[in-house]
Amino acid sequence: MQDYVLPHGNETEYGCESHCMRVCARIDLDVIVQNLKNMRDNVPEGTKVLAVIKTDGYGFGAVPIARRLEQEDFIWGYATATAEEAFELRDNGVKKPILVLGYTFPYAYDRMIEEGIRPAVFRYDMLDEIRNRVEHLRAQGRDVSMKIHIAVDTGMSRIGVTPDDDGIRFIKAANETNGIEIEGIFTHFARADEADLTNAHETKDLYKAFLARVHDELGLNIPIKHCANSASIIDMPESSMDMVRAGVSLYGMWPSEETSHNKVIIKPSMELVSHIVYIKDLPKGTPVSYGGTFVTDRTMRVATIPVGYGDGYPRSLSNKGFVIINGQKARILGRVCMDQFMVDVTDIVTAREGDKVTLIGRDGDMEITIEELGDMSGRFNYELACDLNKRIPRVYKGLV
Numbered sequence: 102m103q104d105y106v107l108p109h110g111n112e113t114e115y116g117c118e119s120h121c122m123r124v125c126a127r128i129d130l131d132v133i134v135q136n137l138k139n140m141r142d143n144v145p146e147g148t149k150v151l152a153v154i155k156t157d158g159y160g161f162g163a164v165p166i167a168r169r170l171e172q173e174d175f176i177w178g179y180a181t182a183t184a185e186e187a188f189e190l191r192d193n194g195v196k197k198p199i200l201v202l203g204y205t206f207p208y209a210y211d212r213m214i215e216e217g218i219r220p221a222v223f224r225y226d227m228l229d230e231i232r233n234r235v236e237h238l239r240a241q242g243r244d245v246s247m248k249i250h251i252a253v254d255t256g257m258s259r260i261g262v263t264p265d266d267d268g269i270r271f272i273k274a275a276n277e278t279n280g281i282e283i284e285g286i287f288t289h290f291a292r293a294d295e296a297d298l299t300n301a302h303e304t305k306d307l308y309k310a311f312l313a314r315v316h317d318e319l320g321l322n323i324p325i326k327h328c329a330n331s332a333s334i335i336d337m338p339e340s341s342m343d344m345v346r347a348g349v350s351l352y353g354m355w356p357s358e359e360t361s362h363n364k365v366i367i368k369p370s371m372e373l374v375s376h377i378v379y380i381k382d383l384p385k386g387t388p389v390s391y392g393g394t395f396v397t398d399r400t401m402r403v404a405t406i407p408v409g410y411g412d413g414y415p416r417s418l419s420n421k422g423f424v425i426i427n428g429q430k431a432r433i434l435g436r437v438c439m440d441q442f443m444v445d446v447t448d449i450v451t452a453r454e455g456d457k458v459t460l461i462g463r464d465g466d467m468e469i470t471i472e473e474l475g476d477m478s479g480r481f482n483y484e485l486a487c488d489l490n491k492r493i494p495r496v497y498k499g500l501v
């Protein structure tokens with residue numbers, strides 16, 4: 102535990118150990134760096150790596166991760182979903198380039214221009230707004246321009262210009278807009294995480310053909326062309342282009358069950374731990390938790406864990422999930438409450454109040470991954486990680 106510390110500014114008067122007794126996510130930044138290096142080693146040498154740390158780093162903590170990755174030369178920069186997430190990184194001393202992957206509303210452009218934060222651009226009115234903001238700043242004597250990445254829609258139907266004549270016209274207009282520098286162009290795969298990669302390869306070919314048109318018809322060589330997410334870094338490394346966008350796998354999670362699990366070594370970087378706050382013996386026939394959905398079928402020893410759906414621990418684990426106590430499985434009894442739930446420790450004779458409880462991670466020979474927890478709760482692994490909320494303190498190993 103000593104290896105894990107609260108991020109700077111989050112320290113409490115109680116000390117880390119006490120603060121983390123109720124529940125705590127322990128994140129190993131060394132594992133995250135190693136996952137990224139393993140992903141880098143799977144793609145052609147010299148490919149830039151963009152670390153996708155949107156949604157507070159998928160719940161793992163964007164600032165501590167970025168501060169650590171500032172020291173890694175092979176990391177080109179970071180991707181966030183919103184301007185505010187990018188500003189938070191800058192407020193915490195993060196200096197590398199940041200790309201905002203979604204649409205950015207114009208109010209944020211001034212600060213983005215000042216701080217080298219790149220928007221994803223795909224609407225004509227964005228070009229006008231950017232030109233206005235740059236000209237406004239230049240009128241104040243500032244020598245600025247805005248670096249942008251053009252988003253191309255090759256099959257997500259989410260954001261981006263179409264890879265056709267309209268798209269070519271848009272890129273021409275962007276290129277001719279005063280104050281804009283087209284640094285990058287990207288698309289996103291809808292189906293790179295499937296066993297059958299036919300669709301992903303077709304998408305990649307469509308995108309490549311469009312890039313060739315941009316080059317041939319506009320005479321434009323956009324420096325950073327990118328399309329790969331974690332799934333394609335692992336299973337389609339030939340699609341890497343100038344840069345790859347590493348997301349879910351940097352945290353040690355898998356894009357899907359169908360993604361190859363043997364090509365790149367990816368290790369879980371988070372443990373979610375709590376401690377038993379109460380143990381009691383219940384006679385046969387005693388209901389447990391709201392609604393009495395579980396009733397003891399014999400004399401049972403039941404432990405209370407001070408975590409609940411108010412922390413983002415899924416209520417759908419009621420009567421389904423399990424935790425690990427002293428290296429043994431303890432199944433959840435009855436409904437998960439907002440702040441507490443009960444587990445069966447009848448057969449874990451060593452269990453005592455104050456003992457460590459592993460909700461995610463490994464204890465002895467037993468392990469619970471975020472994927473398993475997702476399966477048991479009927480949720481997506483990405484979603485489950487993002488939902489672990491602010492009430493859970495995060496502590497880090499390898500913090501800088």
Ligand SMILES: *Cc1c(COP(=O)(O)O)cnc(C)c1O
Pocket residue numbers: 153202288289329330331332346347348349350356
């Ligand atoms: C979230 C996201 C990624 C990262 O995807 P993973 O599956 O987590 O690797 C990459 N690119 C875009 C545009 C995204 O929105």
